[in-house]
Amino acid sequence: xxxxxxxxxxxxxxxxxANFKAAGEFGRQTAKMSAVVKDEFSRMQNExxxxxxxxxxxxxxxxxxxxxxxxxxxxxxxxxAAATVEVLDNYAGALSAVADDKSxxxxxxxxxxxxxxxxxxxxxxxxxxxxxxxxxxxxxxxxLAEVWxxxxxxxxxxxxxxxxxxLAQTGRILKSYFVEMPDAPRGRAKAPYTxxxxxxxxxxxxxxxxxxxxxxxxxxxxxxxxxxKEVQAxxxxxxxxxxxxxxxxxxxxxxxxxxxxxxxxxDAWLDALGRFEAEATSPDPKALxxxxxxxxxxxxxxxxxxxxx
Amino acid sequence: MSNTSELDTAGTGxxxxxxxxxxxxxxxxxxxxxxxxxxxxxADVDEVRDIGRAQQQLRSTAMGLVDRQIALLANEAxxxxxxxxxxxxxxxxxxxQVKQVRKKLALLGELIGFFSVVLSGNGAKMxxxxxxxxxxxxxxxx
Numbered sequence: 001x002x003x004x005x006x007x008x009x010x011x012x013x014x015x016x017x018a019n020f021k022a023a024g025e026f027g028r029q030t031a032k033m034s035a036v037v038k039d040e041f042s043r044m045q046n047e048x049x050x051x052x053x054x055x056x057x058x059x060x061x062x063x064x065x066x067x068x069x070x071x072x073x074x075x076x077x078x079x080x081a082a083a084t085v086e087v088l089d090n091y092a093g094a095l096s097a098v099a100d101d102k103s104x105x106x107x108x109x110x111x112x113x114x115x116x117x118x119x120x121x122x123x124x125x126x127x128x129x130x131x132x133x134x135x136x137x138x139x140x141x142x143x144l145a146e147v148w149x150x151x152x153x154x155x156x157x158x159x160x161x162x163x164x165x166x167l168a169q170t171g172r173i174l175k176s177y178f179v180e181m182p183d184a185p186r187g188r189a190k191a192p193y194t195x196x197x198x199x200x201x202x203x204x205x206x207x208x209x210x211x212x213x214x215x216x217x218x219x220x221x222x223x224x225x226x227x228x229k230e231v232q233a234x235x236x237x238x239x240x241x242x243x244x245x246x247x248x249x250x251x252x253x254x255x256x257x258x259x260x261x262x263x264x265x266x267d268a269w270l271d272a273l274g275r276f277e278a279e280a281t282s283p284d285p286k287a288l289x290x291x292x293x294x295x296x297x298x299x300x301x302x303x304x305x306x307x308x309x
Numbered sequence: 310m311s312n313t314s315e316l317d318t319a320g321t322g323x324x325x326x327x328x329x330x331x332x333x334x335x336x337x338x339x340x341x342x343x344x345x346x347x348x349x350x351x352a353d354v355d356e357v358r359d360i361g362r363a364q365q366q367l368r369s370t371a372m373g374l375v376d377r378q379i380a381l382l383a384n385e386a387x388x389x390x391x392x393x394x395x396x397x398x399x400x401x402x403x404x405x406q407v408k409q410v411r412k413k414l415a416l417l418g419e420l421i422g423f424f425s426v427v428l429s430g431n432g433a434k435m436x437x438x439x440x441x442x443x444x445x446x447x448x449x450x451x
Contacts, residue, residue: 059361066365069372122327122376190328195375199368202338206364209345213357 022285023157024099025292026276029299030092033269034085036302037174037262041081043306044196045074047237051203054227058210066203073196080128083117084174086110087140091160091167094144098156106144114138129173136169154281161280164273171273175266178259193259201243207231208245240308261302268298316388319381319432327377329390333397337371340401340417347410356410363417370424379430386432393427396439403446412449419445 052066064071090106097104118134121127129137143163150156176184178193210216211228235245242257244250254260272291279285327334341364348364351357381387400420407413419442426438 055361055365058358059365060358061362061365065369068369072372122378126378128376190331192376195334195372198335198338199372199375202341202368203365205342206345206348206361209348210357210361212349213351213354215351215354216357219354 019281019283019285020099020101020153020157022276022282022288022292023160023280024096026272026288027092027095027097027099029272029292029295030088030269031096032296032299033265033302034088034092036265036299036306037081038085040258040262040306041078041085043237044193045070045078047234048073048196048200050230051200051207051234054207054231055203058207058216058227069196069199073192080117080120081174081177083113083120083137084170087113087137087170088167088174090144091140091163094147095157095160098147098153098160101153110141111145113141133169133173136166139163139166140170157280161277164277168270168273171266171270175263175270178266179263191259197238197241197243197259201235201238201241201245204231204234204238204243205245208235240305256305258302258305261298261305265295265298265302268295271295316386316432316436319383319385319387321383323381323383323387324430325379325381325388325390325393325427327374327379330374330377330393332394333390334371334374336394336397336401337367337374340404340420341367341371343401343405344413344417347413351410359414360410363414366421367417370421373424373428377428379428382431386436388427388432388435392435392439396423396442400442400446403449407449416446416449 048070049067052070055061055066059066086107087110090110093104094106096102114134114137117129117137118127120129127134140163143159143166147156147159150159172181172184175181176191178191180191180194208228208231211224211231217224235243235248239245239248239251240258242251242254242259251257268291272288272295275285275288275291279288282288344360344364348357348360351360397420400416400423404413404416404420407416423438423442426434429435
């Protein structure tokens with residue numbers, strides 16, 4: 001170990017040692033960004049289902065109608081977004097492990113990810129991803145499975161950095177979920193998240209109106225009061241995502257809404273990814289470190305937006 | 310919407326994209342929201358619940374259009390997203406003028422029925438459904 005360290009120090013002087021600190025930091029920031037996105041998906045699904053339950057109870061709906069929107073969404077777009085996050089998580093884990101010289105277990109079904117993503121369809125049976133995008137998933141899954149065959153850590157980092165173009169595609173898929181990207185496949189040209197927020201917020205507004213009806217309040221005063229509190233908390237969640245509620249505070253400006261903050265964090269990550277590809281094994285990647293700081297700030301801003309009341 | 314004879318004929322592969330139906334999605338949501346004032350003022354719990362159910366159907370219809378690609382039956386009328394959006398907008402404008410809640414609910418039911426035909430992709434049936442919808446809307450305001 002000591003000989004290896006001395007040799008590395010000598011090589012640093014000659015500019016020959018890779019700087020694993022930058023690679024490790026990029027891996028950690030990637031995991032942070034992925035965690036923000038996962039948390040938002042999870043919360044959105046929970047709010048959607050809780051609101052559906054409330055609608056079913058208060059309107060006396062016995063079929064699955066109110067839940068269909070949440071389930072339809074989770075089955076298609078939600079599944080695609082989840083697959084994208086899965087690949088990012090595994091990439092981040094592998095990169096951090098290589099950089100920190102630790103072990104990491106890839107997801108056991110990662111090899112099938114490309115096929116799973118390709119099989120995802122919209123309600124009419126059309127694929128959610130283009131052929132190019134499906135290929136990007138397959139390439140990433142293969143590269144992650146093979147990275148451990150590299151004989152040197154620097155080679156492993158290089159191999160992971162070389163996946164930047166495919167990784168960038170998955171990042172853009174994720175972004176297209178939150179904000180409009182005209183060059184996304186037809187089913188995602190209008191960010192699916194936008195319509196989900198609009199429809200769910202409309203449901204919340206209706207429930208508020210229902211619970212304010214005097215006949216309703218007379219029938220069950222205590223329960224109505226409790227449900228109104230629940231609905232108002234849900235309204236705050238959707239307000240932070242741009243929904244308008246009568247009598248309430250205005251939503252934040254577009255650039256400060258949760259989806260915009262998440263898109264900013266993904267953009268900052270895409271910029272850092274490009275720099276990482278170029279400087280992954282450089283002994284002094286100063287520009288990369290600067291970009292990682294900027295990326296970290298954007299991810300923190302997205303996290304703060306998610307957590308705001 | 311035009312008569313069938315004035316529309317082009319759909320070919321194999323022709324479809325209406327959900328991405329082009331955003332105006333209809335927004336109008337359906339607005340129609341649901343438009344019933345909130347009626348809901349707050351409804352005279353009894355049954356009417357509150359009827360309104361709640363109609364709103365849910367409107368939102369489910371809107372959600373059903375998101376990400377949808379409606380394959381048009383070949384050799385039938387080539388109905389476009391613009392046609393559908395125009396029909397929805399007409400319905401929204403008419404229903405906004407109706408005061409009676411039960412009349413509104415009936416007309417909303419006609420609109421929801423129209424969209425279930427739209428999803429079939431059958432151009433001729435869509436045109437018939439649009440004509441029937443307009444008739445109901447125009448009679449509903451009488």
